[in-house]
Amino acid sequence: MGTEPIVKNRDFNDRQIKRIFLRRMGIVLWVSFFTAAVESMVFFALFDPAYLGQLSSLAVDITRWQGYALGFVFFWAFTFSAALFAGVVMALPRTRLAKRNPHS
Amino acid sequence: MTDQETKPIELSLYKAHEKIYPREIKGRFQYKRKLAVLVLLGLFYILPWISWEGQQAILFDLPHRRFHIFGLTLWPQDFIFLALMLIIAAFSLFFFTALAGRLWCGFACPQTVWTEVFIWMEQLTEGNRNKRMKLDKAPWSTEKVLRKTSKQFLWITFALWTGFTFVGFFTPIKELAAHVWSWQLGPWETFWLFFYSLATYGNAGFLREQVCLYMCPYARFQSAMFDKETLIISYDGQRGEPRMRGKKRREAEAPGDCIDCTLCVQVCPTGIDIRDGLQYECIGCAACIDACDEVMEKSGMPKGLIKYTTENALNGKPTHIIRPRTLVYFTILMLLVSSFGIALLSRSSIDMNVIHDRNSFYRVVNAQTIENVYTLKVMNKGKTTTGYKLSATGLEGLEVLLGMNETEIVAEPGQLVEVPIKIRAAKAVANKKIHTIEVTVTALDETGDAASETVKYFGYNK
Numbered sequence: 298m299g300t301e302p303i304v305k306n307r308d309f310n311d312r313q314i315k316r317i318f319l320r321r322m323g324i325v326l327w328v329s330f331f332t333a334a335v336e337s338m339v340f341f342a343l344f345d346p347a348y349l350g351q352l353s354s355l356a357v358d359i360t361r362w363q364g365y366a367l368g369f370v371f372f373w374a375f376t377f378s379a380a381l382f383a384g385v386v387m388a389l390p391r392t393r394l395a396k397r398n399p400h401s
Numbered sequence: 402m403t404d405q406e407t408k409p410i411e412l413s414l415y416k417a418h419e420k421i422y423p424r425e426i427k428g429r430f431q432y433k434r435k436l437a438v439l440v441l442l443g444l445f446y447i448l449p450w451i452s453w454e455g456q457q458a459i460l461f462d463l464p465h466r467r468f469h470i471f472g473l474t475l476w477p478q479d480f481i482f483l484a485l486m487l488i489i490a491a492f493s494l495f496f497f498t499a500l501a502g503r504l505w506c507g508f509a510c511p512q513t514v515w516t517e518v519f520i521w522m523e524q525l526t527e528g529n530r531n532k533r534m535k536l537d538k539a540p541w542s543t544e545k546v547l548r549k550t551s552k553q554f555l556w557i558t559f560a561l562w563t564g565f566t567f568v569g570f571f572t573p574i575k576e577l578a579a580h581v582w583s584w585q586l587g588p589w590e591t592f593w594l595f596f597y598s599l600a601t602y603g604n605a606g607f608l609r610e611q612v613c614l615y616m617c618p619y620a621r622f623q624s625a626m627f628d629k630e631t632l633i634i635s636y637d638g639q640r641g642e643p644r645m646r647g648k649k650r651r652e653a654e655a656p657g658d659c660i661d662c663t664l665c666v667q668v669c670p671t672g673i674d675i676r677d678g679l680q681y682e683c684i685g686c687a688a689c690i691d692a693c694d695e696v697m698e699k700s701g702m703p704k705g706l707i708k709y710t711t712e713n714a715l716n717g718k719p720t721h722i723i724r725p726r727t728l729v730y731f732t733i734l735m736l737l738v739s740s741f742g743i744a745l746l747s748r749s750s751i752d753m754n755v756i757h758d759r760n761s762f763y764r765v766v767n768a769q770t771i772e773n774v775y776t777l778k779v780m781n782k783g784k785t786t787t788g789y790k791l792s793a794t795g796l797e798g799l800e801v802l803l804g805m806n807e808t809e810i811v812a813e814p815g816q817l818v819e820v821p822i823k824i825r826a827a828k829a830v831a832n833k834k835i836h837t838i839e840v841t842v843t844a845l846d847e848t849g850d851a852a853s854e855t856v857k858y859f860g861y862n863k
């Protein structure tokens with residue numbers, strides 16, 4: 298009985314999958330945004346982006362605001378990939394396991 | 402299986418969002434909530450306009466990396482204060498949650514506070530709950546367009562003002578106002594202004610309880626601070642059941658006190674039925690208490706069918722305010738607060754650091770004298786440009802000299818100066834392998850602030 302509705306109500310099933318997907322993406326986005334914001338705050342309380350800009354071998358002149366923004370984007374990219382990874386592995390594989398004992 | 406049979410599954414898995422139309426209600430708790438909204442938002446909108454010693458009283462000046470808080474200027478070196486403040490905030494939240502449940506959610510959380518204001522505007526333009534529901538179902542008409550646009554107008558104006566004020570905490574608000582007036586906002590100001598306005602509009606206008614249900618981290622872990630003696634909002638099932646209304650009620654022998662008017666459900670901003678028991682969706686706004694009290698009063702029954710109570714009280718057991726959990730939270734909180742106070746009082750306007758030269762232990766100056774070389778870093782955390790003088794103690798006759806090119810140490814507010822220094826001592830005095838001495842930096846201004854550090858002094862020991 299378990300798989301029946303999935304076959305018979307393809308529409309319903311698709312909608313359900315879409316919802317799960319959207320919800321998961323929502324969580325990934327929100328959680329990564331939130332953690333990136335906190336991380337940037339802590340990081341930039343300790344390090345001055347203008348000073349970091351001088352340190353880097355690129356010797357680009359960045360203003361503090363650009364530094365803050367860049368740092369945030371950087372952190373977000375990091376946290377986003379981590380959260381995305383978590384979101385992907387959270388989905389259990391859909392295939393059914395083989396029967397352990399085919400003769401019973 | 403038909404589609405109909407599967408419907409309930411769909412609902413229970415991921416139900417599409419249903420709009421909640423909270424009913425307006427008056428009462429003692431709603432009065433307090435309104436007061437909280439007025440005070441908190443009043444502070445938010447007015448604070449940035451207040452000046453203190455010729456400067457904006459509260460200004461988080463990120464471009465210059467300093468925070469002004471009523472005459473106190475904090476630099477990145479004062480990070481510890483910020484960290485302590487956040488930890489104190491967290492522990493007060495724990496403490497109050499253990500005592501009185503989701504007090505924060507119901508009365509102080511920006512999410513709740515701004516949502517309240519947005520709902521007032523909604524009521525002002527679209528009318529009460531019934532009218533709003535009807536209006537949403539009705540086809541578009543001139544009235545509907547008018548009501549909806551005036552609501553949007555109020556919402557958007559208020560959201561923009563909020564965004565403006567928010568940016569005003571980070572950029573001097575008077576300059577910001579001038580920039581807005583002359584359409585000369587910088588890219589960052591523009592971005593943050595609109596970003597925060599949009600966040601306000603979205604969160605308070607549309608997401609509302611969904612923020613609490615799906616996004617808020619506090620809502621997920623607050624129950625960890627709960628125990629059987631925490632104040633919660635609860636329906637007294639023993640008294641209320643069996644609930645019934647109308648004819649059935651009149652004919653029943655012993656109906657419960659709940660007349661099943663569902664008012665407590667209609668006023669609930671998160672759309673739950675408190676009679677089903679404590680639920681994690683309940684933000685503790687106490688609207689249902691006010692609603693139910695009014696009903697009880699009208700029907701001549703004692704108030705408090707829904708009330709602030711504790712699980713123990715509901716089960717007829719005593720409730721203790723002082724108990725291990727609250728004591729522990731309170732002690733930690735007090736320790737934190739007092740260390741914050743002490744740190745703040747003993748905060749010096751000087752930050753210093755002395756590092757011994759790595760290349761040599763000591764240098765021989767002449768037959769009687771040696772010197773040790775250090776790098777001294779001084780940061781001026783005060784508000785004015787200041788000169789500094791140096792001294793050293795710990796050995797008799799220590800003499801501090803500035804490095805080659807420097808003649809004086811002067812730092813602007815927030816500036817970090819780095820100078821080589823030499824400390825001289827007589828061979829006869831500094832005759833052990835290692836001595837400890839103390840280097841002191843004193844400000845040459847009316848504050849006379851000083852800071853010192855202990856360092857090693859390598860002696861002449863053959």
Ligand code: SF4
Binds near residue numbers: 505506510511513
């Ligand atoms: S649940 Fe979260 S967002 Fe909602 S009121 Fe409580 S703290 Fe605020």
Ligand code: SF4
Binds near residue numbers: 665
């Ligand atoms: S159940 Fe009552 S206290 Fe809880 S959110 Fe709803 S109205 Fe507020």
